[in-house]
Each structure stands twice: as C-alpha cells, then as structure tokens.
Amino acid sequence: MFERFSPGRHRRFRALLSPYLDGRLDDVQVRRLEQHLRTCAPCQGEMQTLRDTVGLLRSLPRALPRRSFTLAERPAVLPPTPAYLWGMRAATSVAAIALMLLFAGDFLGTFSREAAPAPDSGPATAQEAKSALAEPQEGAKTQEPPSAMAAEDPSTQIEDEAFAQAAAPGATDEEDVLPTTALEVALGGLLAALALITLFATRRLRRRRAML
Amino acid sequence: MAASGYISPVDESLEFTSDPPDASLVARAQEGDMHAFNQLVQRYQRQVYYVAFRMLGDSHLAEDVAQETFLRAYRGLSRFRGGSLKAWLLRIASNACHDVFRSRRGRQDLSLDSLMEEREAPWASPDPSPEEEAVSGELGREIQRGLLALPRDQRMVLILVDVEGMSYEEAAEAVGIPPGTLRSRLSRARAKLRDHLLQKRELLPPSFRHQ
Ligand SMILES: [Zn+2]
Numbered sequence: 001m002f003e004r005f006s007p008g009r010h011r012r013f014r015a016l017l018s019p020y021l022d023g024r025l026d027d028v029q030v031r032r033l034e035q036h037l038r039t040c041a042p043c044q045g046e047m048q049t050l051r052d053t054v055g056l057l058r059s060l061p062r063a064l065p066r067r068s069f070t071l072a073e074r075p076a077v078l079p080p081t082p083a084y085l086w087g088m089r090a091a092t093s094v095a096a097i098a099l100m101l102l103f104a105g106d107f108l109g110t111f112s113r114e115a116a117p118a119p120d121s122g123p124a125t126a127q128e129a130k131s132a133l134a135e136p137q138e139g140a141k142t143q144e145p146p147s148a149m150a151a152e153d154p155s156t157q158i159e160d161e162a163f164a165q166a167a168a169p170g171a172t173d174e175e176d177v178l179p180t181t182a183l184e185v186a187l188g189g190l191l192a193a194l195a196l197i198t199l200f201a202t203r204r205l206r207r208r209r210a211m212l
Numbered sequence: 213m214a215a216s217g218y219i220s221p222v223d224e225s226l227e228f229t230s231d232p233p234d235a236s237l238v239a240r241a242q243e244g245d246m247h248a249f250n251q252l253v254q255r256y257q258r259q260v261y262y263v264a265f266r267m268l269g270d271s272h273l274a275e276d277v278a279q280e281t282f283l284r285a286y287r288g289l290s291r292f293r294g295g296s297l298k299a300w301l302l303r304i305a306s307n308a309c310h311d312v313f314r315s316r317r318g319r320q321d322l323s324l325d326s327l328m329e330e331r332e333a334p335w336a337s338p339d340p341s342p343e344e345e346a347v348s349g350e351l352g353r354e355i356q357r358g359l360l361a362l363p364r365d366q367r368m369v370l371i372l373v374d375v376e377g378m379s380y381e382e383a384a385e386a387v388g389i390p391p392g393t394l395r396s397r398l399s400r401a402r403a404k405l406r407d408h409l410l411q412k413r414e415l416l417p418p419s420f421r422h423q
Contacts, residue, residue: 018399022373024380052420053406056355057374061340061348065261065275069282070250 009036010043017047021054231255234297242289249289253282256298259376260305266371267309269360277312281305299378299385306368306386313364351415358408366401369394374402 013036019025020033037044234255240248260281265274281304285292292300340348359367365387372383373394384394409416 014403015396015399018402019395022380024395049406049410049420050402052416053402053409054374056351056409056420057370057405058377059341060266060352060355060375062258062262063265063271063274065257065278066271067275068254069257069261069275069278070253071246071282071286 010040013037013040013043014046017043017050020047021051235294238289238292238297241286242292249286252297256301257282259298260301263302263371263376264305264309266356266359266375267306267364267368268312269356273312277305277308280308284308296382296385299382302372302376302378302386303388309368310364354409354412354415355405358405361408362401362404366397366404369398370401370405373398 013033016025016029016033020030025033037047232251234252237248237252241252257278261274261278264277264281265271268274268277281301284304285301288304359371362370368387369383372378372386373380378386380391380394380398384391387394389397409420413420
C-alpha cells in the first residue's frame, strides 16, 4: 500500500495472479490483490491475458488415441525386463573379461615359446593357430608409414625383449601350456562370438526400449 | 514397436460395464486379474495418451508412450501404494516422455513438422464448440508450439493443470513435487506461454487483444 508504483510491488502481485485465477489465495491476499488491480491497469491487463491463456488451454480440442492400450490376456512372456537386460550385460562383461584373460595368457605363452628353443614335438595345429593369431600384429606393423615405424620401432623392440626375459624362466612350464593352446584359441573364438552377439543384441534391445 | 505383440484389439465390451472404484480394481489386478487391469487401462488411457500427446506434440510417439505406460504400470503394480491412480499413471507417463526426450537428445525438441500431422489425429468432439473452433487450426498449432517452447518441467505442470484439468494436489503428485512448488512453476509456465502467444496477436481472439 505504501510504495504503490514500485516495480517490486507489481512483480509480487503478478506472481499472485495465477493462483488467484485458481482460487488458491487466502482472503487477505485476495483482498490486497483486488485492491491493487482496481488501481493498476498494467497488472489488470496481465491478469486478463493470463486468464485468456488459461481459457485457450482449457478449450484445446482433445486428441483421441487411434487404438486401445489394453494388454492381451496375461502377457505371459513379458518384454525384456531390466533384470533380463542386466543379465545380458553381465554376460557380455564376463565374456569380455574371460576373453581378455585368455588372450593375455595366450600372448604371454606365445612370447615364452618364441624365447625358448622350439620344441620338435610341439603339436603342429597349435603352432599354426598361434602364428595365425600373431599375424595381424605383424601385418599392421609393416603397413605403417616409415616415419611412424621409425618412431615406434625401438620401443617395440624393448617390449619384446622385456617380454622374452620375463617369460624365459617360465619356459619350463611349456609342456603343460602347449596342449591347451588349441582349446584356448577355440574357446576364445567362441567367447568372442558370444560377446559380440550379446553386445549387439543388448544394443538393439536398448535402442528399441529407448524408442518407447 | 516391441510391445505390439501384447496389444489386444479394442475391447469395447469393457468400456461401459459397471464402474467399481480404482482401489478394488487395483487389488484384483495385483492378484493377476487381467480383466480388472484392463478396466483401469480403459478408464485412463485417454488421459494418459492426451497428456503425452500435448507433451510430445506427436501422436505416434504419444501412442508408444501410452502403451509403455500401461506395460510399466502392469509390471510395477505391486509398488502402487494407494493414492491417486491417475496421478501414479501420469507419473509413469511423464517418465516415459522423458525417456523419449533422452533418446532424442541432440535433435531439436520434437519437430514442428509433426504438428502438421495433428490435423489427421482424431478429436474428441466431431461437433466442436465455438471455443474449440477458435483453437483448432493455426491458433491451436501455435499453442502447441508455445507448449513445446516451454522447459519440460513447466510444460508438464501446465498440461496437467490447464489442459488435463487436474487439481494442484493431483498434478503435484504426478510430477513428484510439493503443491507450493507446483503453484509457482505453473505461474511461470502460464506467463511464459502468454508471452509466446502475445507475439502472435493476429491469431488471437479479439478478447485477448484488449491490452
Ligand atoms: Zn500493478
């Protein structure tokens, strides 16, 4: 009542207009607001346009769905639940970790065998599989531009030597390691395929769920 | 969509049967009575769809959201702790709408092109009142544009209270905020939409232009 034309005062009244339209003010607030509105044309204009806006929203025509959303009698098989997805994700992670461990083990084994004198009695299939696994790395190395190769070469050599030195003491375990290599490779491939399949399945499911 | 296998054809027989209170239908549905659950679907599907439609501005996405809402409601029915079932359902629908926004992040909020499709959507009254006539066509699309221009939290409360006609208490429950917060949020949303519409004075009915 004191500073009738201060902007702060108008702002405070304007914040009351919306609840006023809904009958959400107490008697004292209503009385003060109505008194202000009688003497303040701008606030009155605000109130009327606000009321008109609400009126427009209330008279918006109601869109109807084109179909019903009732569920078929007992959806026995529920769509993938979060638990199911979590299971898939867990399976993917387990497969990925197992795969990493297998490859890590396999590469260590490979280096140890290269450092040690090649056994004549070693199973040929395992050797072939091992070299096939090692091949992509070598191929990648030769395809690199010369400048990159020059920069990388010393470090890779050092790494190879370090690996050879570290693996040398373990060379005596070779007899135990070698027979399992073929199995490991086969298992690794299988797990890789499994991991990829679950990964893609999960992605697609998640995308489909996200569409909803 | 993924859920299409679980949709039954429209069951008109459910629509006008007796109307037991929500609580008893919920209790029966919680014990696995699909018929009871579907009665609840019939009771609230129009509201759920319409809120989603105004929230997203797209009838196809709104149908997806409505279907997803009732699937989630069915799966989560054991977690319903009483109160307003409508508010609970609309809260699920609101979350489903946010999931749509999240999956479309990067794109502009649903395109205005989709508004043009509004014309093909069926409307409740084949014989519109003068007021409804006034907001069909260009003005109606401008209002929807104004809604889509609001921040989502403001848009939702405005739709729940002014478009859907819910009470402050029910709307606050549906959004999960105290009624006092709803009151101020609604106030800001209304003012913002009003300002949007005043930029298109030529579309507004004469009564609106007195200022
Ligand atoms: Zn004033």
